[in-house]
Amino acid sequence: MKPTRVRYLIVLMLFAASAFSYGDRVALSIAGVSIxxxxHLNALKLGYLFSGFSWAYVAGQLPAGGLLDRYGSKRVYGISIVCWSLLALLVGFAGYFPAAIAFTVIFxxxxxxxFAQSPVFPGNGRIVASWFPAAExxxxxxxxxxxxxxxxVLFAPIMGWxxxxxxxxxxxxxxxxxGFVLAFFWTKVxxxxxxxxxxxxxxxxxxEQGGGLTNIDLKEGAAQKGPANQLTWSAIRMLLGNRMLVGIYLGQYCxxxxxxxxxxxxxxxxxxxxxxxxxKVGIMAALPALCGSVGGILGGVASDRLLHxxxxxxxxxxxPIVAGMLLAVTMIGCNYTNSQWLVMLLLSFAFFGKxxxxxxxxVIADTSPKTLIGINGGLFNLIGNLAGITTPIVIGYIVKQTGSFNGALVFVVATALxxxxxxxxIVGEIKRVDLRLPKPEGEAA
Structure with missing residues (x-):
């Protein structure tokens, strides 16, 4: 029988859900000038407001990974969509408070x-590991x-308008x-x-023949039994003790x-x-982002073709990772020109490279221990998204102190390197990690 292609519908749903998750973050950046x-916020206060999302997003990564491994991706991810959609509505209503109170409420x-969105990318990684063979x-x-x-690309022009x-x-x-419409389609797909x-x-x-982990959500919506998928400090220590994984975590932060x-x-x-x-910001911001979308897909296609x-x-x-980061360095040229079209061209190259x-x-789908996919994805995303805390604040501090974005671009380029x-x-050879968690006391070996 000719194989169906349901996995393509699955990845399309992941793309849509992730785009809406990022759309929630884009809304604040586009509205940042008006807010x-x-x-009455200066650059540093606006930086703290931008970082507010990431404090809890980072803190929620390990619990989210544990919940995904325990209760399954569909249930945990679906609840996440409903919660972040409700909170987006409330941010809008917070604008009616006096300025000092509104800042605190929005933060x-x-x-x-x-916190509500913390299962999104660990869930994506977990679903891809389940639904796709290694070569795809x-x-x-x-x-x-x-x-x-x-x-x-999608939300910046709409939000600007x-x-x-x-x-x-x-x-x-x-x-x-x-977001509530998205949650409905999630449950169906x-x-x-x-x-x-x-x-x-x-x-x-x-x-299955290509290495897809099709059995990780056999009991959909029910708690998975057994110690192997529990969030424990022993599991975290074992992950952090692996040099390859630590290099991957550090690379993701950058x-x-x-x-x-x-x-x-x-x-x-x-x-x-x-x-x-x-x-104009809404329109112009979409142009480099479109290059980033194309670059993001081509990077994955190029990697799989090299494998084939x-x-x-x-x-x-x-x-592709090294080549992309070298291309991202081109944004430093923005510090040496006053031409708007050249700035947009350089940022488009940088966005494509990123x-x-x-x-x-x-890489996480390729390397995660089979019993710790959600937890490893959560740890990976936790360390990576510490950048969501540091980046807005560091850039806000640089801009406030210097009155210029030149130092901010230097900071961003340095992290790409x-x-x-x-x-x-640091990473060395990329391969699946085989971690064997200790059996609980009293359980037969």
Whole structure:
């Protein structure tokens, strides 16, 4: 029987859900100019507001990974979508408070939203590891990872237009309503591999023969039994004791620094440093993001083709990462020109490179211990998204102290170079980690 192609529908759903998750973050950056004006915020305070999401997002990664391994991806992820959509609606209503109170309320709501969205990318990695054979994971992971760029392409012009004609509060109401629609489709599309109503046995066999972990969500919606998928300090210590994984975590922190520059300060940079209107910012921000989307997908396709051509997994994953980060360094040229079109060209090259090299989730799907996929994905995303805390604050401090974005671009470029160091000398050979957790006392070996 000809295999079905249900896994392509699955990755399309992951792309949509991730794009909406990033759309929630993009809304604050596009509305940042209006919010800073209405709430009388300087650059450093705006940086703290941008970082609010990431404090709880980081703190929620390990619990989210444990919940995903215990209760399954569909249930945990679906609840996440509903919660962040509700919180987006509330951010809009917070704008009616006096300025001092509104800042605190929005910061707290962004904290909660970060916690609510913490299962998204560990869930994506877990679903891809389950639904895709190893030779297709690069492309699949690149597709859902490209959502962070597509979110700017899709939402930046819409948010810029809404903010211009109505106000920043309406941006969050718009996202909240769309989020509930997304949650409905999630429940209809996402299932475990062997329980999906549209899949046939030929596709299941294709996935399993290629290394897909089709059994990780057999009991969909029910707690999984056994110590192997529990969140314990022993499991965390074993993951952090592996040099290859530590190098991957460090590389993700550096790459995510670029992500958070583009998601938070990039629209403000265009407005304040390049003197663009809010509507023009929404349109112009979409152009480099479109390049990032293309680069993100091409990076995964290139990696999988290198694998198909007979190159080692290590070479196939590392080459696009290193090449992408070298291309991202071109943004430093923005410090040496006053031409808006040249600035947008350089940022488009940098965004393309950042997308091309963003294969961290592919590498995690390739390397995670089979019983700790959710937890390892959570730890990976926790360390990576520490950049979501540090990047907005560091850039805000630099801009406040210098009155210029030049130092901020130097900071971002330096982290791109550090990502290359992490993946070349530290990571070493890329391969599946075999960690055997100790049996609980009294259990037979």
């Amino acid at each position: 800073s004006r209405d709430l 707290l709501l962004r904290l909660l939203s970060g 994971r690069g492309t699949a992971s690149a597709i859902f990872n490209a959502s962070q760029y597509f979110a700017l 809404i903010a211009h004609i109505s106000g920043w509060k309406e941006c969050f109401w718009f996202l909240g309503v769309l 996402i299932h475990g591999v062997k329980s999906h109503p549209r899949i046939n046995q030929s596709e299941i066999d294709h996935i 790459i995510t620094t670029l992500t958070w520059f583009f998601l938070t300060w990039f629209p403000v940079y265009l407005s304040q440093a390049r003197h663009m209107s809010i509507v 051509a007979g190159h080692s997994l290590t070479f196939a994953r590392k080459l 997308g091309f090299g963003a294969l961290g989730w592919t 550090m990502a290359i160091v992490a993946y070349l000398p």
